[in-house]
Each structure stands twice: as structure tokens, then as C-alpha cells.
Amino acid sequence: MNAVQPQTAAPSGTALRMQGISKRFGPVQALCDVSFAARAGTVHALVGENGAGKSTLMKILAGVYQPDAGSVEIQGRPQTLANPAQAIEAGVSMIYQELDLAEQLTVAENIFLGAEPQGPLPWTVSHHQMAIQTRDLARQYDFDLDPATRVEDLSTGDCQIVEILKALRRNASIIVMDEPTSSLSERETVRLFEVVRQLREKGLAIIYISHRLEEIIELADEVSVLRDGQLVHSEPMAQLDIPQIVHHMVGRELNDYFPARSVEVGPTLVEVSDLSSEAGIDNVGFDVRRGEIVGMAGLVGAGRTEVARAIFGVDKKTSGRVILNGRELNIDSPSDAIASGIALLTEDRKRTGLCLELPCSYNITLPNLEQIGMGSLIKPTQEVRIAKEAGERIAVKWANPEAPTDSLSGGNQQKLLVARWLLANSTFMIFDEPTRGIDVGAKAEVYGLLNTLAQQGKAILFISSELPELFGVADRILVMRRGKLVGNLVTKETTPEQVMHLAAVEEN
């Protein structure tokens, strides 16, 4: 891909001005005094690490969240965006990563959803009118779409076009695209870029969120960087390059809440080679030694979770070997993996981790009934005692072990899962985004815990989207990109910039 110079296009009035926006969720300050402006006829890239506040800012713009402080002006007029309908009315259209279409309806029906042209009789819809107007709209942008096709029969790229047409039908002046290329093919991406450029020509303001920095170089006129809920930098793309953007993204000092690493790294415990799976990872190989914490970095969708799932027997492997303690494992299901001494703390504790309405103790003992001698008969009193001890070892805060799991805070729920795998006494522990959605204090505890586990001679694979914590905790950092392992770096000898570069920039 060659970098096209951004054209300073069309009339450049300010389409959007967000001023002094702050937003707090419980203990977490998601946004702090953010001021952000986008001009009409430009593509404005919004970048930042996961959790930097991009989606919160955009959800405020979309009327989904209300800011605690700050104001929004659209086309120079102050707006109160109390709900999504008002945001749409004001000319803001969002195109989310997970597309927002009614799959069983046709292209035309989706585009006119909620604003159907009336037919000859009251309470009827004119499909004829809808088809004509859809076709007109599509023609303006050289799209070839049959208005009568059902959305479920379209490719992801075409669905995105439908979303864009829907936005245009609503006379949007600001279109926000959140990771629009994450599930597109190469060709569809090229076409999307064409469309984005056309929209820019027509004077729309495009706010473009992407982790793929090479796309931003190609497309953006301006770049704003969010970090830890603050807007740290905003500059025309022409004056920036990738290393500078990366620097602004990761530029925070490594906080001292990372524990001192003083573990003797032992012999190799885990060897993974040629690992491929149906979920799209491709010949991944690495090893982890006793007492070692190996980090894994990569963008969303790079295949990090899929590596964990393939090892743990969730996804079907198409090739590859996993050797633990010199013994080759034959794992077809999580129960095989657990029996072999592997633990996986999944990234989504609500969906794949915990049974929320059951007692905490149940969640701790669930994979361990055999382990604690209750493989054929459960002794409830003894079980609660064991769960209590396991929880107390890592200071889980609960009313009692029999309290329902959903009565615990996010950080404590995470600790329940850690307690579970501690009880399982696994030798190889995979932590997939263990600090997601928990506050800073709880994060520090998780880091300490990883360290303690390493000291006990376990091998740890630590998947994270936050570079500072990888650099703060891991001995080595593996980098994934598009299903492949593209880097295996010793933490002390690398930089966040290098890791980000490997993760985000396509080599040609």
C-alpha cells in the first residue's frame, strides 16, 4: 500500500466540537476533560490502546452515554444527545464493528428502517418507492446492490455499504467507523477506502477508529490520540509518522505497581510447535520455561485468544504439538487440558468463565471435584471449607463462599477464577486479558499474583492488549499478527514501539 497524500479537501468548517468531556464509571475515570474536534470534509483518525476511552467518547457522541461534564456542538449548534435517536437527528451515524442490521430484512428495508415511505393506503409501506430511492442512493456512490436482497445473503463488506447508505439516507454529516476493516478481505478494504474518500469529497466528517496504523497513514487527514482517558495529541497526519503515533499511544511511564521480578527461570516446561487451528491461527510455535511469564501482544483479532483456545482444546487443531514437561499431550477438550495440568482464564469471564447465579464455592470447585476427592460424592461442608481456603489465599472479598457469584465485583470475580485454577494446581497457566474491566488496585494484585505463581515454578502465558502491563510483568513478549507469530522478543531488549510496530504494521 502506498501512502496517498491527504488532500485538504472540500470546505473545512468544524463539523463536530466536543469540549471538556469527562465520564466516570464507578471507580474508573474513563474520560477526563477531552476536547476533540473534526472538520467537515476530512477523515479524522482516533487511535489509542484498548481501554484508552475511544469507544466511550464515541458512545457519548452517539447518545448512548451521557457525559458527566462537557458539551457537544454539531455544525456550530450546541446539542444535548440524550439518546441515540437525538444523535441520529443531529446528523451523527455510527458504524459499529458488529454491524447493526436486521439480517432477515432486505437491503432497502434496512436502509429505510423506521422511515418507510408510505404506500397508497395508510399503514402500508411502498416497497416500490423504497427500491427506487435505494437504487438512486446507491448509484450516487457507484454501489451495485440489489435493494431486494436480504442482508443475511450479503458479504460483510456489502453489509458495511448498507450501513453507510443507511447513514446517508438519514442525512448524516458525521459518520463514525469503529474498526471497519477488522473483518474485511483485502479487496473489500480497498473498496471501503474508496467509499470513505468519496464521503470526504461530499463534505462529510469521518471519524475513523482503527488499530491498523498503516490504514490510518493511507486514509487520515488528522490524527487524535487518546491515552488513559485523555486526549494526548492531535495533529494533521502529514506531520506524523507511525513511530510518532505509536509513541503517543504507549507513552506513559511504566507505573511502579508492577512487582519486582526476581524469579529463577528454570528448564523448558511447555513447547508448542506448528500450532494451527480451524479458527485461523497459522503455525504458531513458542516455548515457556518454568517460572517464566511469557506475554503475548497483538491487535484485536490477531489470534491471541485463538492460540489459547487451540492449546486448551476448545478449538479444533489442524496441526501442531503441545509438549508439557517432556510429554506430548493429546488434547481434544478442555477436560483433557485440565487433566494434563493446563489452566485457561478466559478473556470473557461472564461468557466463558463463571456461572454467575451459582455460589462462589461452586465456581471454584467446578473443574476440581476430582482433585479434591469429590469425583463421585460431594461433601458440601467440606467443599465450602476448601473453597473458602482457596479464596482466602488470594484475598477474595465475599460475604461468604456460598454467596452468589454475581454479588462480587469484577475484580473479585476474576480472583474467583484464579482461585479455581490455583486449586487445580495447574503447571501451565494461560491468562487471557486477566485485567480487563477491573480497577487499578485489582490489577496490581493480579500482577503480584502472576509473579507469585511464577515463583512457584509454574509456566505462565499472559495475553494482554495493554503494552505497559506486558512490559511490567513479562520476561518475554510474543507478538501475533493475523494468526501468525511475528515476534518473540526478550522484554529487556525491546521497546513498546517495536512491539506495536510488529503488531500493527503490515510488512511488504
Added chain:
Amino acid sequence: MSKFIRQLLPFATLTLLIAALSALEPDTFLTAENFLNVLSRSSVNGIIAMGMTAVIISGGIDLSVGSMMALAGMVGAGVMLKVGGPDAGGAAMVVGTGVGIGTGLLCGLLNGALITKLKLPPFIVTLGTMSAFRGTSYIINNSKMYDVPTYTFLGQANVLGVPVSVLILALVVLAGFFVLRYTPLGRYTYAIGSNREAAFHAGVNVDRNLIAIYGMTGLFVGLASMIQMSRTISAQPTAGISLELDIIAAVVIGGASLSGGRGTVIGTIVGTLLISFLRNGCTLLGISTNIQLVVIGAIIIGAVALDQLARSKAEAT
């Protein structure tokens, strides 16, 4: 605390109902004979409801239990008569009973296998087998019933003054309680119903456990079918039509959640008895069966509505 009150609710309703009926009809209602009669009439539903409780806790449903009951009866009675002739003796009865119960077990395992191996929703699978089992039970004897005049023990005999069917019900309730509370199968049933993905990621063999749960339900249906057959000394291909709805109602009144993860054996048995006593009381008071249906309907909706209310209150605090 409020969870405790919630679990107490069906219990309190049952107590209230019994108290009210005792006051209204002290002579006919409040007698040991009447109580044993009600329990005995509850036995078939109560036994099947134990299996349904596990199924519903696992997040599933079994619509085929009524048809399965008819099929197990027809197969069991058919074999009994084949072995022992019209006046089948003890040995033939034992064989027939075994075959009948075994038929239930096989039907249940079939449900479980279809649900897990074809990855189909339990509602669809058991809707299908509901029809298939019913059809098969008609085919077996050309839509005619079987008479088994000598088969009286399970449904009509007493031991120490207590009906055998009530004793069996008590045993099954104990078994259900034990399985759900003290065995890994029971624990995994709750886990699968609460969050199937999480259970799988925790190493639970989801398929094997679901097959066991549906198999167990089939076993209980087979057993209930033998009691039903003995009560009427006949096996009828029309037995248990719409029985599944009564059973599901009892389980739901007992506090189980149709979305899974929640339910208890005690709750279910209370729900079953609530319906039985209500029927009994209405009959004693001379209230028509048509009105009984309306009242039971109201109780189902009321019980779940109250439960939801208690739940949202609990969440608000």
C-alpha cells in the same frame, strides 16, 4: 435473606392452602386417608417431575414425557402379556415392569443423544419425540389398550398402611435430592444450565451429562408409567396426554427457571403437591374441574410473577 423468603414462597402457599381447606372441610379433607389419597395421586406426576427438574435446571425442557409414559406402558404391558398370558403371574410382571422402565430409559437416552449429537434445541427434539412416541404407542396394539388385571401391586397395594406408590415417590424424591446436591452430575447440571460455555471451559463433559440427565428422566417416566398402569390395571396408548404441561407447571411453581441454573427438588415436590391439593380441595368443595383449570393457570402465573418481583427487589438492594 430475601433468597430464603423466595424459596419459602411455594411452601407458604401450600401450607396456607392446606390450612384453608382444613378449616373449610375438616371432616373430609383433614384425614389421613385423604392425605394418602392425594399423595398417591401425586406419585406419577411427582416422580416424573423429579426428572423434569433436572432437565429444566440444565436449561432444557422435555415435552415428550407424556407420550413416553404411554409408550413405556404399552411396551411393558405387551411384554408382560406375551410372557405370562392374560393372567400374568409374578415372574411375567417383574419382566414386564423391567422392560417398561427400560423403555423409558431408552427413550430418555434417545432424547439426550439427539439433543447433544445433532446439536438441536431440546424443545425441538422432544416436540418431535413427543409425536413419535405417541404414534409408536398407538401402533403397538393397533390403537387398542392392554388389560393387565393382575398388575395391582405398584398402584393399589399398601405396605404398613402406606400406598406403595407413595413409598416409591418418597424414594425417587430422595434420589433426586441426592443426585442434585451430592453428585458431580447434579453439580454439572446446575453449571450447564447457568452457563453452558463456562461449564465447558471448566472441563465439564456437557454432552455426557446432558445424556445422563435425559436418560434419568426417561427412567423416572418408565417407573411412573408402571405405577399408572397398575392404578388403572391397563396400559393405554392415550395415557399422559398433555401431562408434560402439568409437570412443567409444577417445576416452575417450585421456583425453577426455564432459562436454567435454578431449581430445587423440594420446590418441585411442593409445586406438585400444591396442584394436587388444589384439585383435591376443589373437588371436595364441589368446585367444577373447569374452574380448577383456571385457578391452576392463575397460580402458575402468580408464582412466577411473585418470584420475579422478589428477584428484582433482591437485585435492587
